[in-house]
Amino acid sequence: MNPLLRTVAGLGTGWVAARGLAVASRLQAGHGETAAAKVHSRRSFTRNAALGASAVVLTQLGVTFGLLMWPHKTGAFGGDIPVGADNIPGVGEEPFRHQAGKFYLVRNEDGIQALYWKCVHLGCTVPWNAGTSHFQCPCHGSIFDVNGSRTGGPATRRLDRMPITVKEDGSITVTTNPNTIEEAAGRTDYLPTDATPYP
Ligand code: FES
Known part of the structure; x- marks a missing residue:
């Protein structure tokens, strides 16, 4: 929900809560009490109604503020990251490093790979x-070649890969969700099927 709408909804909820509690206080005050007791009871319930309404409004404002401050995942590690065709390296060229996505794009005759830069050792x-x-x-x-194959060190498998979707205009989307990262369990070498055909 839009933050402004959420705030308005919160204020509305607070007003409704205050009215409800005020009505409840009047009903309770009307049942067989002395005049002094009725006044005391009415004041008490009115005060509680005000406190309750304030609590509701403050809670709503707090939630709204928290959501505004919460970082969005769009375009950052954990989400889908678009990469323009201009940033796709040519065959044999150096990897393209994507800082926010934590991956390298590499390319060979079979296609492209998005190699997760987190070492598969530790x-x-x-x-x-x-x-x-x-x-x-x-x-x-640990050492890995440009295709992600392990060539030395204590790592026991090749570098992990992120799924790639190729679009018609030559741009791609890399899915950086940690749950979809592709591990080559126990395999140290690159296979042509590791690459996504490009273009
Ligand atoms: S963490 Fe990379 S070699 Fe150990």
Whole structure:
């Protein structure tokens, strides 16, 4: 819901709650009490009604503020990330690094892959080393070639991949949801089927 509408709804809810409690207080005050007791009872219920209404409004405002401050996942790691055709590397070119998505786009004759940069050993971020044309993990020395195959170090499988959807205009969408990341359990080498045909 629109935050403004949510705030208006909250104020409306508070007003309805206040009216309801005020009516309840009048009904209760009318049942066989002395005049002094009725006045005291009415004041007490009116005060409680006001407090209840205030609590409802403050809760609604708090929820609205919290939702406004909550970061949106659109375009960030965990969501679908669009990549323009201009950023798709050519065959044999250096990987394209996507900072927000935490992946590298690599391309060969079979197509493209979005390689998750989290090391499959113990989770360090794996940088691309342009000097050696390999991904080299700084933590314990695992090494992966440009296709993500493990070529050295303690890692026991190749780099993980993220699903790719290719669009007609040559742009792509990379799904960075951690639940859909594709692991090659126990496999250290690249297979042509790991790549998504492109274009
Ligand atoms: S975390 Fe990368 S080699 Fe250990």
